[in-house]
Amino acid sequence: MxxxxxxxxxxxxxxxxxxxxxxxxxxxxxxxxxxxxxxxxxxxxxxxSLPPANVKVPTPPPAPSGVSQTGTASWYGPGFHGRPTASGVIYDQHELTAAHQTLPLGTRVMVTNLDNGKSIEVTINDRGPFAKGRIIDLSYAAGQTLGMIGPGTIPVRIEVIDSGPYKIATIRSSLDYTLQAGSFTDVENAQKLKDQLAKSYPQIPDISIVPLFAKDTNYYRVQLGTFSDRREAERHAQQLARKGFPMIIMEK
Known part of the structure; x- marks a missing residue:
């Protein structure tokens, strides 16, 4: 009433x-x-009595996918600051980024320092580390957050949060490489190049046409070989280039 x-x-x-x-x-x-x-x-x-205020509940962070890797992390900073990364983005040591050998570029991961329990989310935008026994290279900002600037290396657990369009079942310890001789919108042109390569370079049996279905255009890429060592891929690329077939080294 x-x-x-x-x-x-x-x-x-x-x-x-x-x-x-x-x-x-x-x-x-x-x-x-x-x-x-x-x-x-x-x-x-x-x-x-006042009407209840409209309280916005913060969106919880995405849960890890369950794909993880454990090993040693290092960090890199001043010597690389301002240089291009493998993704083409200029490296900024004050951003929360990292380098990984196999995770797709753009993947977001949670990195936890197993010594002190601190965690930080970073984006993979570079390749590395190349020192034996290390699984991830963190930016200076990420390393500082985890408390590893002094020690230099720490034991960590990496958990994949978001890998974009790529489905990751496990984190590979190393990448495979292939050579790409050309990319065409006409499959007949791709077939001609494939035949030329098979005739000129028969010692590489794995020559194939790999389709790439983009938004508006379909591409047919001529690729050959699978190499676990990038240096081996570079050696074959140089040999083919001398025969008139310039190559691009691609991650596979």
């Missing part, structure tokens, strides 16, 4: 207290409407 007495109209609490102190009754239309002092606590509570 709505109250019609003026004291029950919405107002500030201190105004109600003032009215209660100076008003014993209120006359209206020749009738006396006496306010019972027993109702003051109820009146005060009603006046002080």
């Amino acid at each position: 709505a109250f019609s007495h003026p004291l029950f109209r919405p107002t500030k609490p201190f105004c109600i207290i003032r009215r209660l102190m100076i008003l014993r009754y209120h006359r209206r239309g020749g009738m006396t409407n006496r306010l019972s002092w027993a109702g003051i606590p109820l009146l005060f509570l009603a006046a002080c």
Whole structure:
């Protein structure tokens, strides 16, 4: 039931207290409407009740995918600051990024320092580390957050959070490489190049046409060989280039 007495109209609490102190009754239309002092606590509570505020609940961070890797992490900074990374992005040691040997560029991972329990989310935008026994190279900012600038290396656990369009079942310890001789929108041109390569370079049996279906155009890429060592891939690429077939080394 709505109250019609003026004291029950919405107002500030201190105004109600003032009215209660100076008003014993209120006359209206020749009738006396006496306010019972027993109702003051109820009146005060009603006046002080405010509508609930709209509280925004923060979105929880995405849960790790369950794909993880454990090993030794290092960090890199001043000597590489301002230089291009493997992704083409200029390295900024103050950003939360990292280098990994096999994870797709752009992958977001959670890195946990197993010595102190500190964690940080970073984006993979570079390749490395190339020192034996290390699994990830963190930016200076990420390393500082994890408390590893002094020690230089720490034991870590890497957990994949988001790998974009790539589906990752396990984290590989090393990459395979292939050589790409050309990319065509016409599959017949791709077939011609494949035949030329097979004739000129028969010692590499794995020559194939790999389609790439883009948004508006289909591409047919001529690729050959699978190499676990990048230096081996570079050696074959140089040999083919001398025969008139320039190559691009691709991660496979």
